[in-house]
Amino acid sequence: MELPEYASDKEIDQAVDKIREIFKSDLKNGESYDEGLYISHEKSVLDEHADTYFNTHHALDNERSHYVLFPRLTAQVSEILKLCHEYKIPVVATGGRSSLEGHFIPTRGGISLDLSNMDAIVHFKPTDLDITVEAGLGWEALNDYLEDYRLMFPVDPGPGATVGGCVTNNSSGTNATRYGAAFANVVSLTVVLADGTVVRTKKRPRKTSAGYNLNGLFTGSEGTLGIITEVTVKLHVKPKVERVAVVPFKTIKDAANSVNEFLISGINLNAIELLDDKMMKCVNDSGETTRKWTQAPTLFLKIGGSNDEVVKSTINQTKEISAQHGSLDFQFASNEEETVELWSARKVALWSTINQGKLKNNDIQLWTTDTAVPISRLPRYLVEVKKAIDDAGLENTLVAHIGDGNAHSFILYHPEEHAKAERIVHDIVKKAIELEGTCTGEHGIGYGKIDLLEEELGLIPIDVMRKLKLALDPQRILNPDKVFRMDPNKKVE
């Protein structure tokens, strides 16, 4: 398969000149055009839109877009894509740039489309339990806004991610066990296709079987099939009462068996997180929570209900089951303040690992894994994963969305240990795949996991994806080199 002939630098400049006129023509009366707010060519801005510290695979020096554009309207995105389609300019949409697998590396130059100025709330009627927002709104800002209504958007990936980013990467987080990943919470999308066509996938029913499930297709397509500019998502009513329990166990296996028993007992937990002993130590060392924690594998549970009695009874039942599985302790928050305090230990997990590493070596690098396996296999798998990383002599901590079988090892390594870290990560993924699992439970494929996706699914499903891609973006301008390679025979195109 031939590489498409993308636009020359000169053609890109020409297109951007036209785009400038579009931005200008959309100015309101009296507003003056400030180039920096719409179009950037500055090195620092191009750099920021190419890579982050957290990426497991980094952009090469020449992997920079020619321009970063900051549109404000779906209509502008549409006009931009029409021009990019005409000139064959690669376009990489970005939002919070908190993805971890090089999702937004502009491998072919062209244009980075930063949607973060598109952050309006478009339509909200609390009693419909949905909200329509522009793609660039942060998931945290959305939840802050919903707080007064006791509603929530349940997808909670890393801080900084946008709602559009959550959808385009099918993100999830700690709430997915109870409320599902992004995929399960999309009502409708506005998507701009590669040729500028604006598609509204659905109206606003909470449930529908009306035609192909375009929501399901665009969700998780990582900006390679279309650019999502507006999303209508399901909202969930926050539990009237919700408490956090923190339960350390002697071993991961004990903790996992306990979780299994919770599930079998039909206890509705709103989150089930596991932090390993090393993670708990990092949390303690970070000093970011007021309590000091037992340094043992620990479950963080969210227990919710419609009244105090329900929650109290559930806590008691949970405590009893934990004790039967050898819990070392059972702390639970007795009010909302304590709930926030207890959950904060889970929240600081990633940062405390990095800080711990940086204390020793400022050059320290981080590799976040994201495997998931069928849930019964998780305990054995976690033990093997930890041993593999330890045996390689790399510092690591672990958190798991244990109710979903999804685990993150945070592996610290020095730059010269990159090859070793890569090898270990590959082993971890291979093991997950052998257990019928996945190389990514929630972070996506991006640039970094293209080979792993092939190992996981084989070439046939990827060939189907390729056909879908070519059907919707025949010129391959949308986020090139992501998810899979277009030419199955070539390592690098």
Add this chain to the structure above:
Amino acid sequence: MELPEYASDKEIDQAVDKIREIFKSDLKNGESYDEGLYISHEKSVLDEHADTYFNTHHALDNERSHYVLFPRLTAQVSEILKLCHEYKIPVVATGGRSSLEGHFIPTRGGISLDLSNMDAIVHFKPTDLDITVEAGLGWEALNDYLEDYRLMFPVDPGPGATVGGCVTNNSSGTNATRYGAAFANVVSLTVVLADGTVVRTKKRPRKTSAGYNLNGLFTGSEGTLGIITEVTVKLHVKPKVERVAVVPFKTIKDAANSVNEFLISGINLNAIELLDDKMMKCVNDSGETTRKWTQAPTLFLKIGGSNDEVVKSTINQTKEISAQHGSLDFQFASNEEETVELWSARKVALWSTINQGKLKNNDIQLWTTDTAVPISRLPRYLVEVKKAIDDAGLENTLVAHIGDGNAHSFILYHPEEHAKAERIVHDIVKKAIELEGTCTGEHGIGYGKIDLLEEELGLIPIDVMRKLKLALDPQRILNPDKVFRMDPNKKVE
């Protein structure tokens, strides 16, 4: 767009001769070939595979497949499709044939592929909370099997549907409010593409972001993109305790306001169903439940929890809220037997409507609507819908999956009133679309709602669907004339 040149009768015969050899070669040692078990050309079998009483649009006399095939293995489906691809033979997959919109009408003749012999359980490990089954297994049989494990497959459409049918039509039912539609419960699919390629979409992680969401695409594609032969679905742990409450109200609005308050209070209801006064009368008249019910708009609620105390407390809270909204009564089951008894009234709703109609006129026809609207709009919508049907002088009853905003009017009409019924149904759908709803919450488009889908979404999303269809089935052999028309300019191709 030109209609593809499908195979001639003679070519179909030739292909079926080859298929016969495939079936024969797959026989086990000593087994003899019984044509009737694999290939049928009998009129009664062809008729059965073309239409049902329940369809809102019926097959014309010439809309019959040439053969009905009964494969037993994915490999056979693959070989059959390779031949159909080679000969350009239309293929319509069928299962329980309980769909309502003419999903399996063989408009272009060819082959009906009856998957009901593919009903094996392929892989089951209860602690993984998933199961892999062949597509032809019934959802009821699956749930019977899971009973011993206190697990459930939550999708509960009409009786007779297969698990594969549930997925291919994105079915749901009374449990969807709590557990989501089929779409949210698919882990992995084995799909045979139009050219015979066998695709396994995923491995078996409960959560994944590995590549395009092919599960999301094939779920709800109604056999037009590929034929699903095996599915891995999520299972849910049955609530340890679950009780049914039956709560009549003076008006639909009171009932709906009560539901709204349940939701806002964060009460986790496992099902929220509304039956109108006429439906309750039918249930009473049917004599199929031992109790006699108040003939008023009535909520049927499933209230579950992990222990008696939790459920009791939730029932009390639910009762209190209902009373605040003017409930006329509040009956709840105090044990499992009574729970089944109370829920049975909901279960017999459809049949009792038909029987009621047939008592008066044996020729009576049934039209089942399936609109959904944003949930806050449902009460007003239901009142308008009932009035519209009443004003037209057609008998009707109503059930609503009120937590999802999804409602079914069962409209009875005499054959000569077909045009009137059609007009009313169109008005009902139009009203739903005006309220940002959908023409189908769970039954799908099939053959009967192609025009309504256009009204609902407009032509742009359908054009995207068309591109996807042509990318995966360029010869258009899979379930022709369903979901949308290939040529946007033609009413009939």
